[in-house]
Amino acid sequence: MGRAHNGSAGRTTPRSADKTGTASWFVQLHNELALAVDHKIGWQNLPKALGMLTLIGLRDNLRRRNLFDTSTYPARNLPPIGPPEPRHLTERTADGTYNDLANPRMGMTGSRFGRNAPPERSFPETEPQIMTPSPREVSRAVLTRHEFVPAESVNALVAAWLQFMIRDWVSHGQGMVDRSWHIQLADDDPWPVRPMLVPRTLADPTRPDGDDGLPPTFINEKSHWWDASQLYGDDLAAQRQLRTGEDGKLKVPRNGSLFSDDPERDPASVPGFWVGLAMMHTLFILEHNAICDRLRGEYPGWSDEEIFQRARLITAALIAKIHTVEWTPAVISHPTMVTGMRVNWFGVLGERVHRLFGRISSSEVLSGIVGGRTDHFGVPFSLTEEFVAVYRMHPLVPDDWSFRSVADNSLLQEATFRDLAGRHAYEILGKHTLPDLFYSFGTSHPGLVTLHNYPKFLQEFQRPDGKLTDLGAVDILRIRELGVPRYNEFRRLLHLPPAKDFESLTDDPVWADELRRVYEGDIERVDLMVGMFAEPRPTGFAFSDTAFRIFVLMASRRLNSDRFLTKDYTPQVYTQTGLDWIENNSMASVLLRHFPQLRSSMKSVNNAFAPWKVSSPAR
Template sequence: MVTPAHRSGNSRIKRQLVNLSNQLSGNPQTVQGFSTSLRQFDVSNLVSQVPIIDQCRADEETVPCDPAAPYRTYSGYCNNLANPNFGKSVTPQHRLLPAQYDDGISRPRQRSVTGVPLPSPRLISTTLHDDVSNPHSRYTMFLMQFGQFLDHDISMTPINKGFGDSILNCRDCDSANRVHPECWPISVPQNDPYFPPVNVSSGRPFCIAFTRSLPGQQTLGPREQINQNTAYLDASHIYGQDQCEARSLRQFQGGRLITTPHPVRGKGLLPTTRDNKECRAPSGSCFAAGDNRASEQAGLATLHVIWIREHNRVVAELASINPHWDDEKLYQVGRKIVTAVWEHITYNEFLPRILGWNAMQLYDLRVGTEGFFKGYDDTCSAAVLNEFSSAAFRFGHSLIRPKLFRMGVNFGERNPHIQLRNSFFNSDMLFDVQMVDEIMRGLVNTPMENLDNFITSEVTKHLFEERGHPFSGLDLVSLNIQRARDHGLRPYNEYRAICNLKKVTTFDELSREIPQRLINKMKQVYASVDDIDLFTGGLSETPLQGGLVGPTFGCIIGLQFRFLKKCDRFWYETEEPSIRFTEKQLAEIRKVTMSHIMCQNCDEVDALQRALFDMPHDFLNPRIACRSMPRMNFDLWKEGNNGGGQCNVNGVSFSRGTTISISPCTRCSCSNGFQPPPPQQQQGGFQPAAPQFQPPPPPPPPQQPTRGRPFRGGGPFGGIGLGLQGLGRLFGL
């Protein structure tokens, strides 16, 4: 409990620090020294007085870690047995570079290195990120949609709220004084091409609403931001972030998740809730899922529907071969299988298209075709990087089309298409007959926008716009730039340096990575090349060979997904005996593609292209009948062999597929009875994996000498050798 004395003491400390930081803000060297020294003060005793962990998390996070536990916790606690809080939900994000604030502590960067004010994010948006459509020649809208769905599994940065968890109204330009000190609205230039200079309803200057992210750390020093989600690829956006949320989504019958019956015909939809303050559906209800953004737009909601159906399909298969399993066993094994498939599709189909196969190889992101992954490292944390969540992984905003296209059974267009601005937090439309199928067919048969500096006005003018209220929308690009400054991210030029690109001194030196036309526009808005914001700089780069993103975003994204694989004890290919799949089970998981998931869970889809992220093509990517796609053999999860899936040695029982030590010199493995001896070089019975889809690799890069100094991991990232010296080959240096 927080007593008045505690509150008074905390407030006094905060006032003293703010006053001191104000005195120091004019001297960068003094600010940096002050910022560094503050990190030595541990305030966890004060912070621990605040009941951050409620009962929903206490059941998991107040008990010792069990190394033999076969399933993940919901919060990510105890994934790392040596450091149980690594990657856990509601913990601070990590950084590649130290935070940069004007006062060294909290005040966002607002001045150029030349001393003049930084340009308004809105001016940068209208100058460098205008609306020009340039559809991609190969990739579908589904790639964009999958990326957003993926992002919502691993990152969620909470913002400051008002009383009763209300959303702060930070639209007025002086709202930091009139509403809440954490308001930081974005100024709109006088000659803005869309927004008016004056708010017509209030008569005050027009600004774009912005609320600062919630700070959270246990040491004094620069402001850090929280990741409300677990960092792991654990499908928490499907299952929930804590035990209470997970229970609220379960039927507690047959291992199933709750669904809402379709009012006319079709498979179930997500459960609904009226407890969503952002919901704009005419019914007043929006979807409930493991992540509260499930109804953000119709394409995202559709993907949530597909994956909840997949869970229920998997547990139905398990129940048919193991009728004696109870609800808990069905649910947990189903959750484990779905999470494994989710990880496999992400690394096998999605990431290669984003990074290219050379970067996949460099960061050790390629999944195996057989055997287990032996690279788990308990000294590293999977925690999400602030640079990743606040800038680099927002590259997908460039891929958005202004409409969601609907398509019928034969892939003919159905009218009307869905204007993006009309689908924000409006899940009612998914209750229309065949709407899930129509949206999904549109996503997999419509090209996404090219990854470039251009972004549709649906999100730069009309984001979350209220119907009947002109100019009530937000600008996503402005929000991205402002958010990065809010989080203390350093300018683009500094991230070039750690990603093996040359740190430049003039704008024109950027020409090796950024087109000259964009460099000329940067000169119009930025006083110095050292002022360029990370989002704008990274999005302006020429893509990596075979990938979508440029070298700087490729570096940040590659590092993040390296951590998510190497630092996850429950990674689906793990060799850990107590939690791994058998080799035969793993081979079945490796057969699954996103096309298979879609075929199984749409209502009336009979054929899809093999590679769902790519546009259909009669020769290169033909549509094939769903019934001919490879399916998982669930018989490999059937109990009954070896006494109900158990072995017993000297009175000790253990599950099929696991290995235990029964003496210092003897280890026993539980298998499906006799198996022929494996080849000498293999550990355990070798089973060839079914072929998996992989896009054709790009031609090898030219062999040229590597430039730039390597970046070596340390601190919260553990002893991972990042190997960034190899980036020189990717970038053609």
């Protein structure tokens, strides 16, 4: 176990969360039994109660063995952080500082990604191994979508929502264009520029020069906390630009532009902007403002700043709740997981007991994580490179879209994803109403996260600067570049058995032959993303069980570590009005508050991310 590093030069041993020496023998026995049962039977094949017990044991194992702290690595040029002020007790800061009052840098904008793999397994491969096999050839051979494979249990809002979350959680920045990776192309590759150039990930500016024997680190340009920074900005200057200055409210988009008075902050200038993302931004700007109206009515003497700060807390917590108890159970709709995610929020005693009596136990299993004690499990909180890797789920995005009227399902427009991306998104937003757009997403399916289902328009993606890139190849290269292990090694580190051969990796014999050719018969070279896309999925899952293991660990950790979702989830911080708003609302109620035209179509669903009813044609 290493010591916390104060930023001076020198070498430290990175901390992990291994608490084997202090864990009770019963907990250790349960955890080891959970691993054995999972290997022998599989948690997903057990009755719900036994499956839940197994998952709890698997999560405990991951907490003890798969949290590694990169903030202990040598550091320099860290910005000065003063002691906490009284306002920090009840406010989220613009840059994520002071969430942990004893360690105010923890999780702030510009801090390092952590790791779920140990340091000795986190070194990126060097050339030529890092280019083997060619990321472009992997993309062409096993990612290319020949026919759209839908995820029929959910609607297309799950794709828009996920990117809305990613914009809050993680960003490595735009990369170093002057130091690009060169991907050599096959003779028959139609790519217009040779070689394919991919900007390298930005180096960590807080890392001293010189070889300290530790793997490279990378900076998150976002706050690591679940604080809705995609709505509120990553620094105080950006936040001020987004606010009206009256009654705590945010500026509502005009003609689709989220920053119409500041072109330099226009999100269409950043890769990845599309109409689905703009829709989610607009919806939750409206929701924030609705919360402000409620707070103004309850507390007429409050200033603009007081209303804004409480409304931000409430909005961020509502978003975290929606992701935990609605989005996640929709995309991994196995019965054990549907219950498990609700347990994270409400505990096994359930929502009804929670509403009647509040927390009746300090146990997160009985009464949920939210409102309980804050716990970092021995390692300062950060999101991890492995977390970023498993959330590369571009197959969720369809290539072809139909926009229809919520009134009668009449066709308004057919479009490709290219028509929805970048500045083209503003044309869609100007042409159609938000109720029609949300209806169109709600009655459409996203793609299944699997091989041969990568969007063709993302394999020929035009960046805002006009340059083309194959995001499939970029995804493959990025995971290698950031030192995330390849598929089999990744599974070993997560206490899962590796694939013995290509036939045991996938149940599709055609895919097994394709993968054998691409990786020249070496199962150990299969890329993490490719292996996750290839492996059989548990019932109800839109993505892989391997990715799910990181999710089991990090989904609860984001709640456990955040004091605003644990010990400070109180009426004194949120107000009772705020807590009631969070507890009494869902994605469906948010949508219907702002777009009541959707009510008829949404009557058919209990979860807003499930497919909606198609409107009846007018007679």
